[in-house]
Amino acid sequence: MIVNIEKYPIDTKKDASGYEKLLQSSISQLTVQGFVALPDFLRPCAIDKLTSCILDLERRGVGFYSCDSHNVFLEEEGDSASFQSPTNHPRNVLLNSSKLIIDARHLAPHFVELTDLYESREFINFVGSILGTELHPSADPHGRYYANVFRPGDGLQWHLDRSEYSVSLILRPAHVGGKFQFVPNSRRVVEGWDDMPSDVIHAFAHEASMVVEEPDLVAGDMYIFRGRDSLHRVSEIAEGTRINLILTYNADPGVRLNRYTLRKFFGVADPTP
Ligand SMILES: O=C(O)CCC(=O)C(=O)O
Numbered sequence: 252m253i254v255n256i257e258k259y260p261i262d263t264k265k266d267a268s269g270y271e272k273l274l275q276s277s278i279s280q281l282t283v284q285g286f287v288a289l290p291d292f293l294r295p296c297a298i299d300k301l302t303s304c305i306l307d308l309e310r311r312g313v314g315f316y317s318c319d320s321h322n323v324f325l326e327e328e329g330d331s332a333s334f335q336s337p338t339n340h341p342r343n344v345l346l347n348s349s350k351l352i353i354d355a356r357h358l359a360p361h362f363v364e365l366t367d368l369y370e371s372r373e374f375i376n377f378v379g380s381i382l383g384t385e386l387h388p389s390a391d392p393h394g395r396y397y398a399n400v401f402r403p404g405d406g407l408q409w410h411l412d413r414s415e416y417s418v419s420l421i422l423r424p425a426h427v428g429g430k431f432q433f434v435p436n437s438r439r440v441v442e443g444w445d446d447m448p449s450d451v452i453h454a455f456a457h458e459a460s461m462v463v464e465e466p467d468l469v470a471g472d473m474y475i476f477r478g479r480d481s482l483h484r485v486s487e488i489a490e491g492t493r494i495n496l497i498l499t500y501n502a503d504p505g506v507r508l509n510r511y512t513l514r515k516f517f518g519v520a521d522p523t524p
């Protein structure tokens with residue numbers, strides 16, 4: 252088991268009162284901050300094993316280095332009514348991101364325990380109970396879960412995820428930069444923009460009661476948030492390497508990523524039907 256089960260009794264049958272306490276504190280964190288951070292969720296030996304295995308895959312050239320530009324919605328530029336919209340409309344403004352993604356197909360053979368966690372009823376029920384929804388694993392063979400490796404100069408610009416819910420497991424934070432920044436429940440505001448602000452943080456400073464959160468996350472931490480409803484990014488890495496795992500879930504079964512996301516971030520030009 253890669254989970255620090257003594258601190259996080261996610262199996263309700265084994266420790267009902269510990270589970271209930273954990274659930275209630277996580278739910279109140281989500282209500283107050285719009286996300287949940289669970290420190291030391293992974294066992295130290297799991298952090299070491301997962302990290303060295305991902306770095307080894309990177310050395311062997313496994314994974315896709317995505318450095319294509321994208322818009323905040325992760326949808327085709329101009330594939331809808333807003334095609335007629337001004338060039339500065341968020342749908343038309345391209346942002347530059349870069350990172351290495353090692354997707355679920357490449358990770359699975361090396362990470363049986365990760366697949367087990369991703370699919371485990373206890374884990375899905377725990378995360379779903381915090382988020383107040385039934386959760387289903389993604390049906391996307393590439394994006395159900397994946398590792399991100401950010402090197403200096405890399406970063407992931409502002410976007411709204413295609414998957415509804417994301418769970419991130421931090422394996423190694425950057426030394427400088429590489430901060431996870433997000434604005435809880437900001438989708439509606441972003442959808443209302445006619446012009447993409449050049450400085451998103453500054454733009455939100457003028458929105459009543461909207462805060463750009465920047466949690467301080469360290470190796471072993473797990474965080475949960477609504478990636479489709481909360482604009483978020485990873486700021487540029489200045490020093491060190493940032494490595495994390497993202498596990499994605501949806502309220503409906505059978506959900507897959509759109510072609511845009513698969514092409515730009517996973518290097519998949521022609522997804523299998
Ligand atoms: O690496 C992170 O913390 C966030 C990554 C992310 O937003 C994504 O992969 O969609």
Ligand SMILES: [Fe+2]
Binds near residue numbers: 410411412483
């Ligand atoms: Fe994201």
